[in-house]
Amino acid sequence: MELLKIEKFWSLINDKLERWLEAGIKHLPNFVVAILIAIIFSVIANIAGKTLKKVLLKTLESPQIAGLLASIFKMCVLIAGVFVALDFLGLTGTVTSLLAGAGIVGLAIGFAFQDMTENLIAGIAMGIRKPFQIGDVVAADKVFGTVKTINLRNTLVETFFGQLEVIPNKILFRNILTNYSINGVRRIEVPVGISYADDPEQAAEVIREFINQYDFVIRKEETAVFAKDFGDSSVNLLLWFWIDYPGEVGFMQARHQAVVGIKKALEKADILIPFPIRTLDFGAKGGVNLDTMLQSDVTAVSSNKSNNDNPSVSDSN
Incomplete structure (x- = not known):
C-alpha cells in the first residue's frame, strides 16, 4: 500500500516536471528575447x-545635479526595459503589481523622508535657476558669508568670522536670498556729521571731490553726498559711492580708507566734525544757563569782598 502511494507521488512530480519542461521549452524563445530586450535597454540606458550628463553639465554647470538627473533618467530607462521584457513574457499582472507596489513604496518613502526630499528638490531647483555660485557672497536667514560648496541637500557658507555654516537648501529656496556678487558692484554708505556753523554744500563738495580721488571708486559720476537730517550736535550727511565687488579692495578696507580720508579732508578744509555738546539750563522755565549763573556768582563774590575790604560805618547820636 505504501509502495503504491510513493509511486503515485513520484508520478505526480514527474508530470509537473514534464509540464514545466515543456512550458520552458515552449517559452524559451520568449525568455531569450526578453533577456535581449533587457540587455538592449541596459546599453541604451548607459549611453x-x-x-x-554631458549636456546637463554644459547647461547647469553643476556636476551633482547633472549626475543625479542622469542617474534618474538611466534608472527610468532600465525599469522601462524590465517592464517591456516582463510584458513580452506575458506577465502583465506582474507588471501591474510591480507598478502598484512601486507607487506605494514611493509614497511611503516620501512621507518618511519628507524633509530630505524637500531639500533635494530645492537643491535641484536652485541648480537649474542658479541664484548663486561657488565663491559668491550671500546673505540668507542670518547667515552672511562666501559660498564654498553647493550640494544637493545643503549649501556650505563660510562666514566672515571664519565659521562654516551648513544651510539646508529649502531655507535658501524659501527665504529671501541676497547675492552681493551677482552684479559685480556694491555701494558703500558712510555717514558724516558736520557742525551747524559749517556749510553743508561746501562739506558735500569737499567729500565728493576727495572720495573720487581713490582708484577703487567706480562710477565716479554717481558719487553723491546728501544731507540726511539734523542731529543733536551736527548736520548729518550721507556719502554714497560704488566699488567693484568682489575686487582688489574689499568692502571693509574701502570703507576704512573713506572714513579716515574724509576726516583728514574736512580738517584740511577747516570743517568741524563735532562731538556731542550739552548745554545745562537752570530755573523752572529755563533761560538761565550755567555760564550766566557762574558769572552772577563771581559778581556777587566780588561785591561782597569789596564791601568787606572798605566797610562804611555811620554813627548816629
Whole structure:
C-alpha cells in the first residue's frame, strides 16, 4: 500500500516536471528575447545617461545635479526595459503589481523622508535657476558669508568670522536670498556729521571731490553726498559711492580708507566734525544757563569782598 502511494507521488512530480519542461521549452524563445530586450535597454540606458550628463553639465554647470538627473533618467530607462521584457513574457499582472507596489513604496518613502526630499528638490531647483555660485557672497536667514560648496541637500557658507555654516537648501529656496556678487558692484554708505556753523554744500563738495580721488571708486559720476537730517550736535550727511565687488579692495578696507580720508579732508578744509555738546539750563522755565549763573556768582563774590575790604560805618547820636 505504501509502495503504491510513493509511486503515485513520484508520478505526480514527474508530470509537473514534464509540464514545466515543456512550458520552458515552449517559452524559451520568449525568455531569450526578453533577456535581449533587457540587455538592449541596459546599453541604451548607459549611453543615454552619459550623453545626458554631458549636456546637463554644459547647461547647469553643476556636476551633482547633472549626475543625479542622469542617474534618474538611466534608472527610468532600465525599469522601462524590465517592464517591456516582463510584458513580452506575458506577465502583465506582474507588471501591474510591480507598478502598484512601486507607487506605494514611493509614497511611503516620501512621507518618511519628507524633509530630505524637500531639500533635494530645492537643491535641484536652485541648480537649474542658479541664484548663486561657488565663491559668491550671500546673505540668507542670518547667515552672511562666501559660498564654498553647493550640494544637493545643503549649501556650505563660510562666514566672515571664519565659521562654516551648513544651510539646508529649502531655507535658501524659501527665504529671501541676497547675492552681493551677482552684479559685480556694491555701494558703500558712510555717514558724516558736520557742525551747524559749517556749510553743508561746501562739506558735500569737499567729500565728493576727495572720495573720487581713490582708484577703487567706480562710477565716479554717481558719487553723491546728501544731507540726511539734523542731529543733536551736527548736520548729518550721507556719502554714497560704488566699488567693484568682489575686487582688489574689499568692502571693509574701502570703507576704512573713506572714513579716515574724509576726516583728514574736512580738517584740511577747516570743517568741524563735532562731538556731542550739552548745554545745562537752570530755573523752572529755563533761560538761565550755567555760564550766566557762574558769572552772577563771581559778581556777587566780588561785591561782597569789596564791601568787606572798605566797610562804611555811620554813627548816629
